[in-house]
Amino acid sequence: MTEKKKMIAVIGGRDCDETLYRQAREVGRLIAEGGAMLVCGGRTGIMEAACRGATEAGGTTVGILPGNDINGANEWVTIPIATGIGLARNSIIARTVSAAIAIGGQYGTLSEIAYCFQYGVPVFAIQSWEINGVEHVETAEEAVRLALENG
Amino acid sequence: MTEKKKMIAVIGGRDCDETLYRQAREVGRLIAEGGAMLVCGGRTGIMEAACRGATEAGGTTVGILPGNDINGANEWVTIPIATGIGLARNSIIARTVSAAIAIGGQYGTLSEIAYCFQYGVPVFAIQSWEINGVEHVETAEEAVRLALENG
Amino acid sequence: MTEKKKMIAVIGGRDCDETLYRQAREVGRLIAEGGAMLVCGGRTGIMEAACRGATEAGGTTVGILPGNDINGANEWVTIPIATGIGLARNSIIARTVSAAIAIGGQYGTLSEIAYCFQYGVPVFAIQSWEINGVEHVETAEEAVRLALENG
C-alpha cells in the first residue's frame, strides 16, 4: 500500500503583486518540506508561485486545470489534470484536500473558500477574503503549520 | 425561432425561516409575472419557495440539481436537470442566467454569488452575504425589478 | 404540485445529412405531440432538427450546452442551460431523461449511449451505433413510441 501524503490546497488569484507572490512561493516550499502535496488550480499568479516554491523544495504539485489541455499548466506543476469543466473545477480542489491556504484572490478564490466550508475543509488566509470561518494569519510559516496540523 | 425568455436565478439556503420563505415565494411569483424563467438549484428552502411562487403564477422553473435523480427536485420544479456533479452545479446556475437574486443562504449561496461575479452576472440580495458587488434591497419587488432591468 | 412531463433525449451528431435531419425533426415533433419534453445537447445537426420539430409542434426543448453561453444554443431551444463543462455534459443529458433516441452520430453520441446504459436508460436508434443493448428501429414513429412506452 502506498503511503498517503496530506494534500493541501493553495488558492489565490491569477494575478498578484510581488509581496504575495513571495509569500505564496514560501507557502509552497513549506508545504513540500512538511511532507505534504500541493494542490491548486494550476495557473498563474499565486498558483504558480506556490508550485514554484514546492517543486524547488522537491515536492509534488497537482494542478487541477479549468481547461482542456495540460499545457495550460504553469511550468512548476508536476501533475497536471485537464478537467475541461471550467471554473466548476474549483469544487474538485476543495473536495480533494484536507486544508486550504488562501492568499489574496478575487471571486474565484471566494468560490473556493465557500466550497471548502461546504465540505468541512478549514481555510487559513493571508490577506484574503474576510469571510466567517476563515482564520487569518500573518506569515507563510503560520499558515502552513496550521494547515498541516488541522488538515 | 423560439422567443427567448430572460433567465433569472434565485439562490439561497436549503433551510430558511418563514419570513424568507415568504419573500422567496414572492420573488418567484414576480419573476413569472415579469415574463422571465426561474432557474435555481431545485431543492428545498429558498429554492422551493421561489419555484412555488413562480409555478403558482404560471411560470416555468428550472431546477439544476446536484444529484443523479430528477425526483430529487422539489414539487414546483417544472424542468428538473439531474446534473450528478454535486455542488459543482453551482457554476452551471451562474453561467445560465443573466441576473441572480440571493435570499439568505450559507456557503452554497456564497459560492454561487462568487461564480456570478466571475461570469459578470449581477446579484441582488435580500438578507444575504455582504460581499463587494452585491446590491442589497429590502423587498421582493425591488429585487425582481432590478434583476429584470439589469439581466 | 406541477405535472411532470416525461423527458426524452435525442442524441446525434452536430453534422448530419438531409435524410437524418428530416427524421430527427419528425422525432422531435412526435415527442412534443406525445406530451413529453425534449432534452438534447442544444447544438446543430440532429439536435437542431429535433428541437425544430418539437417547437414547431408547440413542445418544450431543453438544450444542455457544453459551452459558457446560452447564445450557443440553436434557435429552437426553449430552455438553454450553459453548463460550461464541455463534453462532460453528456453525462447530464443521460442522467436527466428516462429514454433516449440516437440518430446517426459519431463518438459524442457513443459516449451518450454509454452513459445511458450506465444509468439504466433505454436507447432506441435510427442508423446509429451497433452497441449491445441499443434497440434499432426504422422510423421516427417507432422510436418515439418505444421511448414513450419504456421511458
Next chain:
Amino acid sequence: MTEKKKMIAVIGGRDCDETLYRQAREVGRLIAEGGAMLVCGGRTGIMEAACRGATEAGGTTVGILPGNDINGANEWVTIPIATGIGLARNSIIARTVSAAIAIGGQYGTLSEIAYCFQYGVPVFAIQSWEINGVEHVETAEEAVRLALENG
C-alpha cells in the same frame, strides 16, 4: 521547470477476472518502467490492478475518482483526486492523457473510449470494445509500447 512525464490512462471495469487483473497489473508495471505516469478512475478491478503494478515498480498513479472522498481510492493510488462529479469524470481522464489502454470493461469503459476519440487520444485495447478506431493488441508489452510511442 519540472520535467513533464507522459500521462497514460488505463481504463477498464470495476470487476474483472484473474487473467485481466494480471494483464492490467503488468500494464501498470510497464507504464511505470517506461517513465510515464498512470492515470485512471482510481477504483477497483482493472484500475486497482494497474495502480498496483505501477506503484510496485516505483511509479506514480493518479486516481480521478467519481466520488467526494479521496478515501474511495484503491490503496495503490498515490495521487487521489476527489472530483465529486460522478461518471462525468470520465471526460477528465481522457482530457488529461496522451494515450489510453483499455482492458476489458463495460459501458463505463465505452464512454471513456468515446471521449478519447473525441479528444484525439489513441486507444489500444486488450479484450475490450470493438469500436472503430480502437487498436487491439494481445499483450501488455505491446499495449504499453504503442501507448508510449503514440502518446
